[in-house]
Structures are given as C-alpha cells and as structure tokens.
Amino acid sequence: MxxxxxxxxxxxxxxxxxxxxxxxxxxxxxxxxxxxxxxxxxxxxxxxxxxxxxxxxxLMGGDGHLIQIDECSIKARRKRAANGRGRLGPGDQQEPHRGNADEQAAVADDAAIAQEEAAHGNVENIAVDEAENAEDNDRAEGWVFGLCWWRSREEKANGIPNETRFFAVRDRTAATLLSLIQNHVAPGSQIWSDCWRSYARIAQLPEGYTHLTVNHSKDFTDPVSFVNTNAIEAAWSRLRHKIVRTKRGVGKELRFHLAELWWKSLQRVPVPSRNARNNKTKTxxxxxxxxxxxxxxxxxx
Incomplete structure (x- = not known):
C-alpha cells in the first residue's frame, strides 16, 4: 500500500x-x-x-483523586450481582407496586438492556453469538479488570477526561487484581469498588489507599457514603460495543484492543453545553x- x-x-x-x-x-x-x-x-x-x-x-490518581474499579466477563450478556442489582444509577427509581425489590431490579435491568440493544444494534446478543460461532482460538472471552480515574466537573470543563484502563486477566484472585492496582494507581488515592472479596485487603496495602465499597446486593449507591461504581460500569458497554464492532480476530488480539480503548480514553474532550451537569465528551x-x-x-x- x-x-x-x-x-x-x-x-x-x-x-x-x-x-x-x-x-x-x-x-x-x-x-x-x-x-x-x-x-x-x-x-x-x-x-x-x-x-x-x-x-x-x-500512575492514575493520587492524593484527593478517586479511582473506581470493577471486573467484567466480556462474554457475559450483562454484569450483574447475584440478585440482578448493580447496574442502575441513583436516579433510576422503580414503582413499589411492581413486585419485590429483586423483581423490580430485574425489570429495570431488562429495560436497560433493550435500550442499549436498540442504540447499538443488539450489541450484546451479537457479542455472545460471535463468541459462540468463532473458532476456539479466536474467541473474545475471559475476565477484564477495569480502572476509571473519575474527574470532577471542573476538571472535565478544563478538558481533562475520565481515564479508563482495561486489562485482560486470567482470574479475579486478590493476587492478580491487587498487583494491577499497585502497578497503576498512585499512593494515597481513594478507591471505590463493590464488595468482591479480592478487594478486601486494598486498604492494607503499603501505598496507603483509602478503600470504600458499595454493597450491590443492597444498594446501587451507598446511602451514607454515596460510594458507587457507575463510571467504570458505564465503560463496560463501550468495551463490548467496541469488541463487537470489530468482530474479527478479537480473541487473539484482545490485549491490543484494550490498549486502544485505554489510549483513546485520553483523547476525549467535553462537549460544550449550557448545562453544568452535562458529562458528554467527543473525540x-x-x-x-x-x-x-x-x-x-x-x-x-
């Protein structure tokens, strides 16, 4: 060429x-x-x-900075807690007469799936089909660990976007995940996560992290500390959409796709808006x- x-x-x-x-x-x-x-x-x-x-x-973060972490199976239709919670934001309310809490969460989750499929052309269904129909050595499968450097509105207004890093991991053990955290998160950072047991020793690491959690079996956002994992969870839909759009050879080159998403997360700028709460960005x-x-x-x- x-x-x-x-x-x-x-x-x-x-x-x-x-x-x-x-x-x-x-x-x-x-x-x-x-x-x-x-x-x-x-x-x-x-x-x-x-x-x-x-x-x-x-290194991401530092004193006074917030890092959200989470892990996801890229073959899964949607990451859920055991009872279907962990996906909705604090503004997503269900009417109390529509079943119990678990049933309401399932209904709301299904609605979110339908909206996302409509926006992205049945992305998640295709993701499963592509993986199932591909050759064994070409499947996009396994766990991905993600870290999101959350930025304040003032920082975003100054052109500093959320940075998101993704890493393919063999498992979700403490040895695997804590090593990645130490290699990529600056000492003194505040880390928010769910209550996955591998994160239990984050606050005991020598880097002096402050670790706060949200129990997704009870709340989407902790009602006292307001801890949530919304920013990193929002990144999973972008990851799946990216993997599905490419389709060819994702399994063999997953780590390179994840590196692309990491670098491109640094190449975002806020969309000008009169609404101070607008979080939209563009390339x-x-x-x-x-x-x-x-x-x-x-x-x-």
Whole structure:
C-alpha cells in the first residue's frame, strides 16, 4: 500500500470508522484495512507500556483523586450481582407496586438492556453469538479488570477526561487484581469498588489507599457514603460495543484492543453545553496528530 493509503487508514482508525468504511476510503481491501488497524492498536500497546514514550500512561490518581474499579466477563450478556442489582444509577427509581425489590431490579435491568440493544444494534446478543460461532482460538472471552480515574466537573470543563484502563486477566484472585492496582494507581488515592472479596485487603496495602465499597446486593449507591461504581460500569458497554464492532480476530488480539480503548480514553474532550451537569465528551480534534506523535515517540528514528 502507498503512504497515502496508510495515513488514510490511520485517520479512520483514530475516528473509529468501521473497517469496511476505512477500506472504502483508502481504496484498499478489507484485509489491508484490518492489518493497519491492528498495527495502530499495537502502537498503543507498546506506547502505554513505555512511560517515557507515553507520559500520560503514568500512575492514575493520587492524593484527593478517586479511582473506581470493577471486573467484567466480556462474554457475559450483562454484569450483574447475584440478585440482578448493580447496574442502575441513583436516579433510576422503580414503582413499589411492581413486585419485590429483586423483581423490580430485574425489570429495570431488562429495560436497560433493550435500550442499549436498540442504540447499538443488539450489541450484546451479537457479542455472545460471535463468541459462540468463532473458532476456539479466536474467541473474545475471559475476565477484564477495569480502572476509571473519575474527574470532577471542573476538571472535565478544563478538558481533562475520565481515564479508563482495561486489562485482560486470567482470574479475579486478590493476587492478580491487587498487583494491577499497585502497578497503576498512585499512593494515597481513594478507591471505590463493590464488595468482591479480592478487594478486601486494598486498604492494607503499603501505598496507603483509602478503600470504600458499595454493597450491590443492597444498594446501587451507598446511602451514607454515596460510594458507587457507575463510571467504570458505564465503560463496560463501550468495551463490548467496541469488541463487537470489530468482530474479527478479537480473541487473539484482545490485549491490543484494550490498549486502544485505554489510549483513546485520553483523547476525549467535553462537549460544550449550557448545562453544568452535562458529562458528554467527543473525540479530541487533534487525535490524529496526537497519534502520529505517539508513533514517533514510541519508534524514534
């Protein structure tokens, strides 16, 4: 392929165009577009592993900063607690006459699923079908651990987005998850999570983390401390949508897809709005140049 075609495909990848649309824009085959998209993800993976080349990949949080953590099975239709809770925000209320609390949570969860499927073209159903129909070595499966650096409204207004990092993990044991937390979360940070037993020793780690939890079997948001995991849980739908849109080769390249999502979470800016509570973001207008600079820093001549 020509340099011009490679640059066009890179631009398309930066702005999340589908592989088919990228191939049409660059006047090349879908296979060639897939290859270039894969190379872009590998750049992210290499750069984020080198904090000199990518200083923005340093430790998350710090004194006075909040990190939300959670884990998710990417093959699951929807992450739920045992009784179906853990998905709704504090503003999602059910009418008390519609069954008991568990039944109300299930109804509300099903409604949320229907809304998300309508918005994303049955994303989660397709995700299961793709995994079940794929060859064994091409399945997107297993657990993913996520960390979200929550930003205040003032920080978001100044162009500082929530940063989200995802990591494929073999299991959800304390040894696995606590090691990732220590490697990516700065000492003194405040960490919010659910009550998964592997998180029980976070406050005892030498980094001096403050650890607060919400019991999803009782509340979506803790009524006293207001602790929740809404920000990181919201990231799971974006993760699934991304995995399903790509479809091809996700299982073999899952770690590179996760690196792409991490880097692109840093390339978001707030959407101007008169509503101070507006949390919408858009792709940074300089993302293409930022990525070319990332390439030059990661692979210096």
């Amino acid at each position: 020509s340099i011009e075609q490679l640059l066009i495909l890179t631009w398309c990848w930066c702005y999340d165009l589908s592989i088919e649309a990228a191939a049409a824009s660059a006047n090349c085959s879908v296979k060639a577009a897939e290859t270039q998209y894969s190379q872009c993800r590998r750049v992210c993976f290499a750069a984020l592993d080198d904090r000199e080349a990518c200083p923005e990949a340093g 940074h207008p300089m993302i293409y140049m930022n990525f070319l600079n990332l390439i030059s820093r990661t692979y210096p001549v």
